Amino acid sequence: MICFVILHYITINETINCVDSIIANINCEKKIIIVDNNSPNNSGSTLKEKYRMQNQCIVIKSNHNSGFAIGNNIGYKYAKENFNPAFIVLLNNDIEISDKLFDKKIWDIYNKEHFFILGPDIFSKTYEIHQSPKCLTHYTLDKMERLHSHYKKIFKYKIILYIKCILKRTRWIKKLVYKYRRSKIDHRRIYYNVPLHGACLIFSNKFITRFDEVFLETTFFYFESEILDYKCYIKDLKTMYSPEIQVFHHQNMTTDEVYADVFERTKFAYKCNIESSKAFIDYIKNCTPTIIE
DSSP states (O other): OOEEEEEESOOOOOOHHHHHHHHOOSSSSSSEEEEEETTTTTTHHHHHHHHTTTTTEEEEESSSSHHHHHHHHHHHHHHHHHHHSSSSEEEETTEOOOOHHHHHHHHHHHHHHSSEEEEEEEEETTTTTESSSSOOOOOOOOHHHHHHHHHHHHOOOHHHHHHHHHHHHHHHHHHHHHHHHHTOTTTTSSSSSSOOOEEEEEEEEEEHTTOSSSOTOOOOOSSHHHHHHHHHHHOOOOOOEEEEEEEOOTTTTHHHHHHHHHHHHHHHHHHHHHHHHHHHHHHHSSSSSOOOO
């Protein structure tokens, strides 16, 4: 059995499209677990009613919007405790699966590689880029302290935030920036033990039997997959990226709907980056061994 965990917040059409893509393309025994992060538009109740008669879909309504990490952990724990799956797939609600061999390819790769975590090729329809792996080196204490300082500086000066907003409105500039950042990553080859993109992650039973949660719960949004990569690195767990499996990412639907104002959306992002980078710094300091650049 494969369990799919979808974190839902507000954007109901994206969640329904994600579920439909799983039902249409996954042929093995499966369960789809939707975690509603206390959506204020009551879409969690709508989903619960919609899938009430479908045995393969379970909707869990959280009483609080606790963010990406806790929301996904709720679904992961439910899958582990109730179904004993061979794999758990965590995916954003704006992910689309179109490969009818998706489940077969997971098994084929696992039988060869025996991974703890597998990251597929995530192609962003929004920016026309391949998003995984995110980079080719693990994050370090020095890098995180520099990023934390950078986020705080930008958040402090509103003029810089406004400039960021102007740039965010220009999609072709964003595309150029994203493509430049990823210019050294060849999405066509396999990578081992690199930070994977968190929009879609596949966890094998080797990971499931060992861990009761996936993400560090002191983050709300951002750096979840980077912290997970660091955790796997210091525990010597095999993770990998494979281009053999591809999913499509219809990016930014939720944040665009929640924050129609670009400035408020940018401010929210930097606030979360400040908090999550600090959580990452604390995690590194509390872990051994210490990694030095």
